[in-house]
Amino acid sequence: MSETIHHFLYGEDHLTAGIALKIAQGKIQGIISEASRKKIKTSRQTVLNIVDKGDPVYGINTGFGPLCTTKISKEKTNILQSNILQSHSVGVGDPIDSEIAKLMMILKVQSLSKGYSGIAEETLDRILWHIDNDAIPVVPSQGSVGASGDLAPLSHLFLPLLGLGKVVYNNKTITTAELFKETGIKPIDLGPKEGLALINGTQFIAAHAVQVVAKLHSCLSQADIIGAMMIEGLQGSVKPFFEELHQLRPFKGNIHVASRIKSLLKGSEIMEDHIDCERVQDPYSLRCMPQVHGASRNAWLHLKELLEVELNSVTDNPIIINEELTISGGSFHGQPLAMAIDYACLAASELGNISDRRIYLSLEGNSPGVPKLLMSDTGINSGYMILQYTTAALASENKGLCFPSSADSIPTSLGQEDHVSMGSIGGRKALRVIDNLEKILAIELLTAAQAFEFRKPLKSGIILDEIHKKVRETVSFADKDRVFAEDIEKGIEIIKNRTIINTANQIAKKEQVSIETQFSDEFEVY
Known part of the structure; x- marks a missing residue:
């Protein structure tokens, strides 16, 4: 890089491998810009409006994968998102290096901050807390086939949002429950589409x-x-x-x-x-x-x-363009x-x-x-x-x-x-x-x-x-x-x-x- 960067604006600045590593190593701080926050809020409201209307949209008020034709009631859309993180946490093998897990969170925040995923600001802020405080989730190395996103590793990566799973904190591997007790933070409630937005993506591949x-x-x-x-x-x-x-x-x-x-x-x-x-x-x-x-x-x-x-x-996936256009692609x-x-x-x-x-x-x-x-x-x-x-x-x-x-x-x-x-x-x-x-x-x-x-x-x-x-x-x-x-x-x-x-x-x-x-x-x- 031609000049020293002290802050990186997620969703707005151009991310490179070198910058991602510097954020992971604490040499640069990543923050979500106000412009990105505005896009995130707009996309989030779009998802909530879709839920209110009730028209079936994949991953928001339907099941996942082969269950895409199963309609989910408005009252159960939040449970759906919590369940997907738990049911998809099926990884096995030795944990990946903590730097790779931290990179996965950095890359995920960059993608979600573009404003096309329907994620809540509060969820992204909690992920930033994990990055900034080096509370790095334990992610098994095996279990992803590299399509429909890196589902298993990303599910493990974000289990701590629900108070589940394990993290490496202060150079020790502890349960998330222990982390919460030590830091005073509490689990968050995932809203419609959030669970799917978190685990759908290529961040395991890209971090490697x-x-x-x-x-x-x-x-x-x-x-x-x-x-x-x-x-x-x-x-x-x-x-x-x-x-x-x-x-x-x-x-x-x-x-x-x-x-x-x-x-x-x-x-x-x-x-x-x-x-x-x-x-x-x-x-x-x-x-x-x-x-x-x-x-x-x-x-x-x-x-x-x-x-x-x-x-x-x-x-x-799906990508939220606006209320009239959501695209379930690849x-x-x-x-x-x-x-x-x-x-x-x-x-x-x-x-x-x-x-x-x-x-x-x-x-x-x-x-x-x-x-x-x-x-x-x-x-x-x-x-x-x-x-x-x-x-x-x-x-x-x-x-x-x-x-x-x-x-x-x-x-x-x-x-x-x-x-x-x-x-x-x-x-x-x-x-x-x-x-x-x-x-x-x-x-x-x-x-x-x-x-x-x-x-x-x-x-x-x-x-x-x-x-x-x-x-x-x-x-x-x-x-x-x-x-x-x-x-x-x-x-x-x-x-x-x-x-x-x-x-x-x-x-x-x-x-x-x-x-x-x-x-x-x-x-x-x-």
Whole structure:
């Protein structure tokens, strides 16, 4: 973002993945604007007028799904909304991460604040209370098929409005009854359509996609940096990153990655040292980084762009246009995100796949000056041999997770919902793949730093030299075997904390090195 934002206006401002995360992390406060409140009140009154008139409108005075032809009396419309949250709370499995649950509430408030859902102001204000006070509902991870909304997880998310379910509060999991006793708040009564508005939507899928966009962007940035360090360590060629080559096949991702890596290698004594060597070309895992990393970056961009549309959309059902026009459509269907998430999942897996290949390459001992297994005294020492076993296992596990969830559909709701997206499964799976990818990149960082060490006293470009020093503050050079699992854990922390990205930014700013926008903390930029 180009400027600091202190407040975000739900229903009015444009929401991005980055802003949603900042609200979840307490860096920005989300509030409902007066303009949005006016729309919310108007939509709410429209629903109440429909109830008074008595004409059947799905979800307001009818049953749900296959019960859509069952008329509900005016007196029982409130009970209907309370019942739907309870009957649809059928999730199973481990709870999702609290940040994802909080993101779900943030995304739901944004959608409902558009003024097409018939929700009451008081209900939205209670959800804001949960967000602002970090009273985060416990939501099981399994049970959504990603169409007709993420029904089960959203039902669990909003059970606390009724005084039911559990929440994480002050770092403890407690019942909502205990929360109410501790804070003095009371259950709210849901009016006509409110329960359906709360549980119909794609917020489970979208919240997972927010984390996918953020974490994959971090991995893309770090894969380029670590890959450049590996080129230095193995004395690869800089020519495959020349602009002249990539302008002849101008994919955005390819050009971006090539430019970034070339800038990291600029001024390197290591590169100059072998400029006249007889090696004609490097293995693909080195020279095809622009093509492979770039393709993954294109997939990331595709998901980011679609996600921003979703974050600023109304995804419940039916949509209340006015008293004469309510539309029972399919905007709750997760297919638009489901397919893009599967694409991003494959993109993450491929980053890990090529990273594992570079790790293997670094162990072969075919680069002059770099010993086999990255250790001089082998035989009695196994060196870095078995670290690649771990990355092979992780890369293989990721490949098995790449079957697209969106390729499947199982009819539900007695056939009323006869095609579903399974985007909820895809979102969970993509985060598993990215978690494995972070571990693979951590191991490549360790091996690249080890290979890099054998090039001393030659210096690299200033950014890579400083990054290497930063790594060495945590993980020392290995001249004999040790418990490498401890090194790997430290490497994973480096990756998760974005240490090498932050170091690159600091050095670039200090030395006034031009690295364009590619190391920006903000993933709103390409």
